[in-house]
Amino acid sequence: MVMKTLDELSRRFEEFLDHKSVITDPVRLRTYECDGLTHHRATPGVVVLPETAEQVAAVVRICNEYGVPFVARGSGTGLSGGALPRTDGVLIVTSKMRRILEIDVADRRAVVEPGVTNLAITEAVRDQGYYYAPDPSSQQICSIGGNVAENSGGAHCLKYGFTVNHVLALEIVTPDGDIVELSDVDPGYDLLGAFVGSEGTLGIATKVTVRLTRAPEAVTTLLAAFGGTEQGGQAVSAIIGGGIVPAAIEMMDALAIEAAEAAVACAYPEGAGAVLIVELDGPEAEVRHQFDEVTRICRESGAFELRTAADPAERAAIWKGRKSAFAAVGRISPAYIVQDGVVPRTALPEVLASIDRLSWEHGIRVANVFHAGDGNLHPLVLFDDAEPGAGERAELVSGKILDLCIEHGGSITGEHGVGVDKSRYMPKMFSDDDLDTMQLVRCAFDPRGLSNPGKVFPTPRLCGEVPGVRKGVHPLVESGQAEQF
Numbered sequence: 454m455v456m457k458t459l460d461e462l463s464r465r466f467e468e469f470l471d472h473k474s475v476i477t478d479p480v481r482l483r484t485y486e487c488d489g490l491t492h493h494r495a496t497p498g499v500v501v502l503p504e505t506a507e508q509v510a511a512v513v514r515i516c517n518e519y520g521v522p523f524v525a526r527g528s529g530t531g532l533s534g535g536a537l538p539r540t541d542g543v544l545i546v547t548s549k550m551r552r553i554l555e556i557d558v559a560d561r562r563a564v565v566e567p568g569v570t571n572l573a574i575t576e577a578v579r580d581q582g583y584y585y586a587p588d589p590s591s592q593q594i595c596s597i598g599g600n601v602a603e604n605s606g607g608a609h610c611l612k613y614g615f616t617v618n619h620v621l622a623l624e625i626v627t628p629d630g631d632i633v634e635l636s637d638v639d640p641g642y643d644l645l646g647a648f649v650g651s652e653g654t655l656g657i658a659t660k661v662t663v664r665l666t667r668a669p670e671a672v673t674t675l676l677a678a679f680g681g682t683e684q685g686g687q688a689v690s691a692i693i694g695g696g697i698v699p700a701a702i703e704m705m706d707a708l709a710i711e712a713a714e715a716a717v718a719c720a721y722p723e724g725a726g727a728v729l730i731v732e733l734d735g736p737e738a739e740v741r742h743q744f745d746e747v748t749r750i751c752r753e754s755g756a757f758e759l760r761t762a763a764d765p766a767e768r769a770a771i772w773k774g775r776k777s778a779f780a781a782v783g784r785i786s787p788a789y790i791v792q793d794g795v796v797p798r799t800a801l802p803e804v805l806a807s808i809d810r811l812s813w814e815h816g817i818r819v820a821n822v823f824h825a826g827d828g829n830l831h832p833l834v835l836f837d838d839a840e841p842g843a844g845e846r847a848e849l850v851s852g853k854i855l856d857l858c859i860e861h862g863g864s865i866t867g868e869h870g871v872g873v874d875k876s877r878y879m880p881k882m883f884s885d886d887d888l889d890t891m892q893l894v895r896c897a898f899d900p901r902g903l904s905n906p907g908k909v910f911p912t913p914r915l916c917g918e919v920p921g922v923r924k925g926v927h928p929l930v931e932s933g934q935a936e937q938f
Contacts, residue, residue: 455541458519459498462543465515466501470508474549476500485544488531489591492790493873497524497538504549506624506632506659513657514630516543522903525657527567527599530591532779532791533872535603535652535908545657547598553577554660561665562621567598567658571605574663583665586613589868590776601658604650606868608701608775609732611826613666615868617649624660628899632659647894652870653905655898669734672700673744674768677729677756678722682706682821685727686801688754689825692731693798695750697743702826703730703775706805709782709820709833710774716781719774722758729756729825730775778822779833786818786835788844790851793869794858796828804857808832817843817850829867830858856881871909879911 459477466475476482477499487494498521503509516523522542529536538544551568558581563574571592574585588607589595595605601623606615613619622636623645635645648655679685685704692702705713707726713719721728731747733740748759762768774781782789796804805821812819820833832854836847855865855878865871865878879888892910895902 455498458521459541459543462515462519462521463499466499466512469511470501470503474502474504476502485526485529485538485546488526488529488534488536490532490534490791490872490874493534493537495538495540497544498540498542500538500544500546502546502549506626509545509547509657509659510626510630510632512543512545513626513628516903517629517901520901520903522906524905525598525602525653527596527602528570528591528594530589530595531599531603531870531872532793533603533866533870533874535870535872535905536599537873537908539906547657547659548596550598550659551596556665558583558665561667562662563665564660564662565597566660567596567601569597571595571597571600574665578665579668582668584668585619585663586666587616587619590779597661597663598658601649601661602651602653603868603870606824606829608703608772608824610868611702611824612698612700612734617646619664619666620645620649620661621664622662623648623658625656625658627656628901628904650870651895652872652908654895654908656904669700669736669740671737671740672732672734672768673740674762674771675731675733675744675747675751676721676760676762676771677731677751678725678758679727679729679754679756681726682805683802684755685729686805686825688729688751688756689801690798691750691754692747693826695746697733697746699731699743699747699826700734701730701732702824704728704821704823704825705775705778706821708785708818708835709778709822712781712783712785712820713774713778715784717773717777719770719777721774722760725758728774730771775822778820779831782820782833782835785820786837788836788838788847790834790836790847791869792830792832792834792851792854793866794830794832794855794863795867796830796858796861796863798826798828800861800863801825801828804830804861807857808854811850811853815846815850817846819850819854824867827867828863830854852878873908876909876911879909 482496486496522539524538526536526546547567550566552566555564589605600616604616733743818835823830834847834851836843
């Protein structure tokens, strides 16, 4: 019955999409079975590649007509399974929607389609002295639509904030197929803020208006080498405690450095147990003063070597190892899990020591790469998937790292989203009432639960879906605050 329905949908889609943009061939479908988190896989029922908002809306309306779930996907670089397709549903891929529609330097904004890559915006305005500030490590290939869905950050989010701080307006296709505009100047509820980071559960972005940032007068990039992460952590706390807010503070431990050297030969200082990358930007006089303070703090914290980029080429060389870190671990491990959690900066030394203990206890190596300035950890849990039980031990260590983040007052995700990978941890961080309140927002946008179902929430809740743990009438329904469809 499912196959018959999907076949009928495919014929309907081919009425307004090029036949090459409707994919049903089993071999081609496998291309889209996972995002950057390859641990979770599912072959989509049908894949469509629309080129306009109207085509996206038409696909969504047909899905509603048949009660078929749909999932939006950008470049597929996500790391939480947020774009994991449904075998009984439609995967809507926005990679063909990659036009830069408008650049308005006077108003410091650009209007782009969701398939435009993050870096392409900066490249389009660099000659005019502007850039797009959010910069995930995958910025060369990740798309703006995916950045909006996950509220992506990047190395420079410490000073400049996340995607939500740089989106001024959106055109979206709602879960019932309407095309609507959301703006930061709309009165009433902050629907724009609610949509950014909703992981495709509230609809699909088809046009994004982003804020452009003027390029700073001066940029200085410093690399400091330490004997270990504890010394580097002390330097980070001292820098922030001294009132300095760098554009970025990134740290890599010895194992992450080893991987980066194997992959891109970044030539970081030999014998370093940790490296700290500090980037300062702003007015030249301010940057010069902050640089003097940062170098002093690093030396006092135990840095045995300091390097400063003399030009853009040297700056790129310093960043090369860090930007390649996630992919680089493939040089030293046949399989790995990329994790994403947040802890207070002051808890970094204790949490890193605990991760090291978990590594030894379970025989699983962990490479640490993280946004040290805001406590956003990206531990890379390494294992050999050919070894019996190694995958299970890696999953156990990965979960215990998230538990550590919660225990220290942090979060289970900083910028990678919840998706399917972390949904089971949501009840550890939020109460039932919290989760039900979140789900009320989802129900308001998507009462039928067709837009990226099975993501974020650990069990179906409200919206007419089969209840999980909860039995009987939901208290919000009983009190008249919500309606069960």
